[in-house]
Amino acid sequence: MKKAFAGVLASATLLTSTLAHASGWPVFDAANFVKNTMTAAQALKTEIYENTNIVYQNRMMLNQLQQAVGLDAVSMAAQAKGIGEDIDKYQRYGQSLKDLYGSVADTADFLTNVQGLVAASGKSPDQWFRDQRKLLDTGDKTAKRLFGLGQAVTGNNQKLAKRRRDLQSDLDLNQTAQATAQLTNQMLDVMAGQNADLLQLIGAKTQADAVKDQRENADTAEKMAASEQLARQQADELQQLRRQVFNRGTLVGK
Structure with missing residues (x-):
């Protein structure tokens, strides 16, 4: 599984590097975008499963401790408190993982929608995005709605990913959980970079329009x-x- 993730990550990183040095605008490869987003979603599902197991193991430990006899009461209470705190932390972390998985799934839907719009137009991706920029420039509501959805999706991904990392810094992960979390973070970073490229393609004029609106x-x-x-x-x-x-x-x- 790690080799598979590493292969996808290497190809995605190469694509991102190529985009960064492309002349003019990033190149939109919808299939690759969707593939990497779904890979990130699968990584999150794996981490959710791993986190659920950790919570289950901690609950088993707590149950065994509570049923033990002949132990020092003060020491047992301290251990039980520590295990309970770990369970709470992993449960909060697990909820963040589930929220992030939902957000990544929304991103996949958004990218699939864009891919379908490009295909239905019968135009090349480059020409379709040029048309979207012109529509944004003239205040077209549909184009603005599409760009607004992309902004919301990306913003939510970033917000949840930050929340996930903040919680993760408080957790004592085992080696398997650490490796899973690292791979997930790498895929989320690649996905965030690709989404940024996509939003640049769709909304090149939007920032300038916002500045113009502020001046007006x-x-x-x-x-x-x-x-x-x-x-x-x-x-x-x-x-x-x-x-x-x-x-x-x-x-x-x-």
């Missing part, structure tokens, strides 16, 4: 502030004119 919003806010200031100034001048007219009327009356 700032200009609008500045114009509104100037308009409000002018309105206040006009109101003050009108109030001053009314006082002058009132004072003149009072003097004439006298």
Whole structure:
């Protein structure tokens, strides 16, 4: 299994390196993207299984300890507390693994959807992505929705992967669990790099558009502030004119 993962990882790393040095835009290889994403999902499933076994073993240890007789009560309580804390940690870690697996599955669905859209268009992947960039530039809702979904998927993957690593730093993993976790992390890193390439292809103009929108919003806010200031100034001048007219009327009356 490790050899299989290593082979996939080597080919995926080579692809990522090639993309980084490609001229202009990354090359979209949908089949490879989906394959690596599914491999990462399978790695997560393996790690979930390994983690479930560890939780089960700790529960067995706790059960045996609780049924033991003739042991020092203080020492037994301390050991039971430590095992219970380990169970809690592995359960939290296991939930993060399950959440991340769901997110990776969503990524696979997203990539498969993009692959289908490219195939249905009858265009080359490069031309299809060029068209998507033009549609984004003109504010096309469908293209924005597609890019937004890609952003959400990638952001969720990154968030859950970070949570997983934070929990992992608190765990005392055995050698098998460490090897499994390392392979999973490597596949998640490759997948994250490929997703970044895909989002670059889809949303080249989006960042520039966001900056443009921010500038337009700032200009609008500045114009509104100037308009409000002018309105206040006009109101003050009108109030001053009314006082002058009132004072003149009072003097004439006298």
